[in-house]
Amino acid sequence: MPESASASGRVEWMTWFWLLVALLIVVYPGLNPDSASTRTFFIIFASILLEAIPFMLLGTLVGGLIEVFLTHDRMTSLLPANKFHAICTASALGLIFPVCECAVVPVVRRLIGKGLPAAAAIAYLLGGPIVNPVVFVSTGLAYRFNWQVAASRAVWGYLTAVVVAFLAGRILGDGGIVEPGGPVPPSSDSGDGGDCGHHHHHHHPAPARGMVRKTSLILEGIRAAVRHAQDDFMATAPFLVAGSFIAALAQTHVERAAFVALSSSPLLSNLAMMALAVLLNLCSEADAFIAASFTGYVPLAAQMAFMLIGPMFDLKLLLMYRGIFRRRAIFLLATLIPATVFAASLLIHLLVRAN
Amino acid sequence: MPGILRFFGRWHKFTVCLVWLLAILGLLSGGRFEMFLIPEFFHVLWPAAVILILFTCSRIGEPPSGGIVLREAAGALLLLLPLYGIWRAEGMVLExxxxxxxxxxxxxxxxxxxxxxxxxxxxxxxxxxxxxxxxxxxxxxxxxxxxxxxxxxxxxxxxxxxxxxxxxxxxxxxxxxxxxxxxxxxxxxxxxxxxxxxxxxxxxxxxxxxxxxxxxxxxxxxxxxxxxxxxxxxxxxxxxxx
Structure with a gap:
């Protein structure tokens, strides 16, 4: 796989990081193998991974199909030319393509390669896991059919995604968000042509002639899509493993009651619940049930802050974003997302109080 | 050494996907996954197993590659290690x-x-x-x-x-x-x-x-x-x- 000079530094960093995580996965349980906390750690680590891996596999397969069957021109024609309009549209794409935060990462990785503007990619990445029907229903169920909470979450999630994507695009520009040329190299398996950037060898299909040729082309395309999907899985899943390891450590050792103790003021309770969401790394389809369990202990605005930031930014996602974005873009997102969610949660607090 | 690198370069993706496939099939058999996930995840794990079968099969018959870079080796290792955790956690419940x-x-x-x-x-x-x-x-x-x-x-x-x-x-x-x-x-x-x-x-x-x-x-x-x-x-x- 050809790697640019700027990318080679990143590769080294990743390699050492992955080896460090691998070492910790071996060493941590060995420190106290029969303790209760080690047992809890193993259960949580296994649960987070087994919950996320199927969705990630599905996401990589969709990404592979996008790579092979969606042309650059088609991608460009699907979104509005105006950048802000593109961001607004991409933030709501989850309504049509509902995805959770683990599945959306490999999909966005390929969409960027197909010409999706980086700011619009951020909009889909952040908005998709919140602004979608599955999350809407699960939030409503968690809050005992209080659809107002579910609708508020979708609306504030949408607004947060638009604001963060717009600001990130303005501050860094598309070139400053992803590596030049995109997070994945172009490939001749796509409809775009170009040199094959992969180290493996594809059977490049001959031009189509007749029905048999067409079928053969489609089958070759599917095979190529599966290989792309596998490449994406191998590239992004180690980030998921590393993130799940850190999340399991946090879930094993961080006491939730300590966060409730900080609920004396809206400022503190919103911040505390945001921090808790970042540490717990829950799936966007399940986090509303945890948020609802805090009813009566922290204000609704703090619960909303928990549900807004979790699907956009947590320890696991922070690592998975590294498979798409440049380091400075991740630093910017790590600042913009909490700041915007915090501002949104304060507004929600004021609105709740006014009513 | 170059022979080993070539071997890993050719087979590491196949091996990772095959081992994960076997792990998921093992968890599906007898509903073992229910120690970690709700029973409805049965309908999510089966498609995951099918995708892993596709991944595994797509590497069969592939021409030999030039070797494996350290990053890929570290990534493959990191993907295999959690299976030990899953194996260790089997039968345990939150206490x-x-x-x-x-x-x-x-x-x-x-x-x-x-x-x-x-x-x-x-x-x-x-x-x-x-x-x-x-x-x-x-x-x-x-x-x-x-x-x-x-x-x-x-x-x-x-x-x-x-x-x-x-x-x-x-x-x-x-x-x-x-x-x-x-x-x-x-x-x-x-x-x-x-x-x-x-x-x-x-x-x-x-x-x-x-x-x-x-x-x-x-x-x-x-x-x-x-x-x-x-x-x-x-x-x-x-x-x-x-």
């Missing part, structure tokens, strides 16, 4: 350690400030015979059960700091975890067992506790309690999570 980390106190499932419409507290239940009720059903509408004598199955802990602070003594707690998707998001449900501090109980033991269900308001919190309790040890249920 009091996880309960103490997750429990935030009282009635903590968002059930509001009072009885649900049309269900006045404890109406006419006190003289009815004892019935076994799953803990999650109690928490869905606790006021429906107030005053009623219930039998509830769960794990016991005698070491919860919050309950001790609320009750003013070290009261035992009967708890269960209710899963939404997986054990990582499981919510603890708990009933205080109104036993004297001197009662000797085994930590994390499964028990069937029979007692009169009450909701006491202590320090502004609503505390669900089983009064006049009788304890009987039971085996771990086939499905430990609710």
């Amino acid at each position: 009091s350690d996880a309960f103490n980390t997750r429990f935030i106190g009282g009635l903590s499932t968002g059930e509001g400030d009072g009885p649900a419409a049309g269900t006045p507290p404890g109406t006419g239940f006190s003289n009815q015979p004892v019935s076994e009720v799953p803990m999650d059903k109690i928490f869905e509408n606790p006021y429906l059960y107030a005053g009623r004598r219930l039998a509830v199955v769960g794990m016991l802990t005698t070491d919860n700091r919050q309950v001790a602070e609320l009750m003013g003594r070290n009261c035992p707690v009967l708890f269960r975890f209710a899963m939404t998707c997986c054990a990582a998001d499981a919510i603890p449900l708990a009933l205080v067992v109104d036993l004297p501090e001197s009662a000797s109980l085994e930590e994390n033991a499964w028990a069937r506790v029979t007692g009169k269900f009450a909701i006491r308001r202590i320090q502004g919190q609503k505390i669900p309690i089983l009064e006049e309790p009788e304890l009987r040890p039971v085996k771990r249920p086939e499905r430990p999570y609710l």
Whole structure:
């Protein structure tokens, strides 16, 4: 796989990081193998991974199909030319393509390669896991059919995604968000042509002639899509493993009651619940049930802050974003997302109080 | 050495996908995955297994590659290591350690400030015979059960700091975890067992506790309690999570 000079530094960093995580996965349980906390750690680590891996596999397969069957021109024609309009549209794409935060990462990785503007990619990445029907229903169920909470979450999630994507695009520009040329190299398996950037060898299909040729082309395309999907899985899943390891450590050792103790003021309770969401790394389809369990202990605005930031930014996602974005873009997102969610949660607090 | 690198370069993706495929098939057989995930995940794990079969097959017949770079080797290693964790965790359930980390106190499932419409507290239940009720059903509408004598199955802990602070003594707690998707998001449900501090109980033991269900308001919190309790040890249920 050809790697640019700027990318080679990143590769080294990743390699050492992955080896460090691998070492910790071996060493941590060995420190106290029969303790209760080690047992809890193993259960949580296994649960987070087994919950996320199927969705990630599905996401990589969709990404592979996008790579092979969606042309650059088609991608460009699907979104509005105006950048802000593109961001607004991409933030709501989850309504049509509902995805959770683990599945959306490999999909966005390929969409960027197909010409999706980086700011619009951020909009889909952040908005998709919140602004979608599955999350809407699960939030409503968690809050005992209080659809107002579910609708508020979708609306504030949408607004947060638009604001963060717009600001990130303005501050860094598309070139400053992803590596030049995109997070994945172009490939001749796509409809775009170009040199094959992969180290493996594809059977490049001959031009189509007749029905048999067409079928053969489609089958070759599917095979190529599966290989792309596998490449994406191998590239992004180690980030998921590393993130799940850190999340399991946090879930094993961080006491939730300590966060409730900080609920004396809206400022503190919103911040505390945001921090808790970042540490717990829950799936966007399940986090509303945890948020609802805090009813009566922290204000609704703090619960909303928990549900807004979790699907956009947590320890696991922070690592998975590294498979798409440049380091400075991740630093910017790590600042913009909490700041915007915090501002949104304060507004929600004021609105709740006014009513 | 170059031969080994070529071998790994050619087969590491195949190996990782094949091993994960076998692990998922192993978890699917006999419903072993239910120790980590809700039963409905059966419909999610099967498609994942099919995708892994596609991944594995797509590498068969591939021409040899030039070798493996260190990053790919580290990534493959990182993808294989969690399988050891999954293997180690098989058969384990979340215990009091996880309960103490997750429990935030009282009635903590968002059930509001009072009885649900049309269900006045404890109406006419006190003289009815004892019935076994799953803990999650109690928490869905606790006021429906107030005053009623219930039998509830769960794990016991005698070491919860919050309950001790609320009750003013070290009261035992009967708890269960209710899963939404997986054990990582499981919510603890708990009933205080109104036993004297001197009662000797085994930590994390499964028990069937029979007692009169009450909701006491202590320090502004609503505390669900089983009064006049009788304890009987039971085996771990086939499905430990609710």
